[in-house]
Amino acid sequence: MGYQYISVIGQDSHRFSADPARPLMLGGCLIPDSPGLDGNSDADVILHAVTNAISGYTGLNILGARADAACRRGLKDSRVYLQMALEDLAAGSQSQASLWHCSLTLEASRPRLAPHIDRIRTKLAELLGLRPAQIGLTATSGEGLSAAGSGEGMACFCCLTIRLPEPEPDLRSRAPGGAASGARSGEPFAGAD
Numbered sequence: 001m002g003y004q005y006i007s008v009i010g011q012d013s014h015r016f017s018a019d020p021a022r023p024l025m026l027g028g029c030l031i032p033d034s035p036g037l038d039g040n041s042d043a044d045v046i047l048h049a050v051t052n053a054i055s056g057y058t059g060l061n062i063l064g065a066r067a068d069a070a071c072r073r074g075l076k077d078s079r080v081y082l083q084m085a086l087e088d089l090a091a092g093s094q095s096q097a098s099l100w101h102c103s104l105t106l107e108a109s110r111p112r113l114a115p116h117i118d119r120i121r122t123k124l125a126e127l128l129g130l131r132p133a134q135i136g137l138t139a140t141s142g143e144g145l146s147a148a149g150s151g152e153g154m155a156c157f158c159c160l161t162i163r164l165p166e167p168e169p170d171l172r173s174r175a176p177g178g179a180a181s182g183a184r185s186g187e188p189f190a191g192a193d
């Protein structure tokens, strides 16, 4: 069976909170000794970017009205929103779609992320049902050119690759001679001579 691959993107950003007690959550992992990001939810900028990417495929937005409603019910863990997006993906008209690769880049100048990259990849793989090798995560300050890169917050970009079984070829187009068999038999004078 052949496959087709579709790439979708998602993005999110949050500024740092002024509340020193707020934790920093990235990819479902608690990052110690760092100021947290501001938001109604836990402001997990990585999970939000991935959730937005899945919405980019399903066309069903989670972040916005649906996540806000969940927040009002006390559901502030962004793993809940990601799960909602994964359920949309599994229930959609193209339910044979499966996640194949998730490439992420974080733009931030703090905290230092290198010690946490592998842990985040492992956690994200677990949440997405992938292997860690199918998760790429880089981080850059972008030389401080953006608000996130200059330390005001964090931005995350996600490129998600989705794999689908290739559609069955139209057998009529494989008729001998290259013409569609239906069209041949439909010719008004076919076989008349």
Ligand SMILES: [Zn+2]
Binding pocket: 012, 013, 014, 039, 043, 044, 045, 048
């Ligand atoms: Zn967000």
